[in-house]
Amino acid sequence: MQKRYNSLMPTKKLTIVWLYYDLMNTYGDRGNVMLLASRAQSRGIETEIIEASVDTPSSELAKADILFMGGAEDWQQEIVSKDLTGKKLKVLKHKITHGTPALFICGAYQFLGEYYVTADGKKLPGLSILPFYTEQKKESEKRLIGDIIVKVTHPIFAPYHAPNKPYYLIGFENHGGRTVIPQTSDAIGKTVVGFGNNDTDQHEGFVYQNTIGTYLHGPILARNPMIADFLLAKALLVTYNEKIDLAPLNDEIIQKNRKYLLNFEISKL
Secondary structure, X not given: OOEEEOOOOXXXXXXXXXXXXXXXXXXXXXXXXXXXXXXXXXXXXXXXXXXXXXXXXHHHHOOOOEEEEOOOOHHHHXXXXXXXXXXXXXXXXXXXXXXXXXXXXXXXXXXXXXXXXXXXXXXXXXOOOOOOEEEEOOOOXXXXXXXXXXXXXXXXXXXXXXXXXXXXXXXXXXXXXXEEOOOHHHOOEEEEEOOOOOOOOOEEOEEEOOEEEEOOEOOHHHHOHHXXXXXXXXXXXXXXXXXXXXXXXXXXXXXXXXXXXXXXXXXXX
16 A cells, blocks of 8 residues: 655655765765755654764664765775675665665765776775776876766666656766766666766766665756655665555746756856
């Protein structure tokens, strides 16, 4: 039986674990966590945010109904790489492979893969949770920077936007690494403006079960509330074993902003 939740119905609770909030937060990623919580609370869903870092035990990660991790610079990623081992890594892998919805952005996205090759050719191991790799081009080659628009093609998102109409993700990208995924059918979608995973195949992001990896900043959820609602609905499904039809929110201002940005960027093509 499908249920619709709004502020008039009994409260359910979702726990959002923000991984390495103090290290992987270069691009204003607090905005993503705030928006997730806001859209849940507007529907009468209680939220708890756990800010997890190097001193956080794995038992706290195990409480996650939604996982989130943002981007950062190399030195911060090195600290995280040394900490995210043992029980913490085991819990993270279990959560992802058993369907806990998750959003990993930029450097966090790269972490999930098999390895990362630096500009000087050094091969750094990834978490090997997902089957892709990232290569940093030589310092003389350009970073992939600028506005990005992605036409969503992955079927998992179809129930969360208007049928028979394309849905576009809007954001900003800034990365030197080029991520190569084994099958483009696993991408979130195709780039209309910008680069995405790399500067060759015109695809962006990676989807595995309910986990999303992406290069989009913005914050991504503020500009693309469909992704936030996807994460919330999947979290309710996994946590409570109930298929959820989220009550619609008044997104008039967001949609006006999205329309303006889309028209502006596409007009430059």
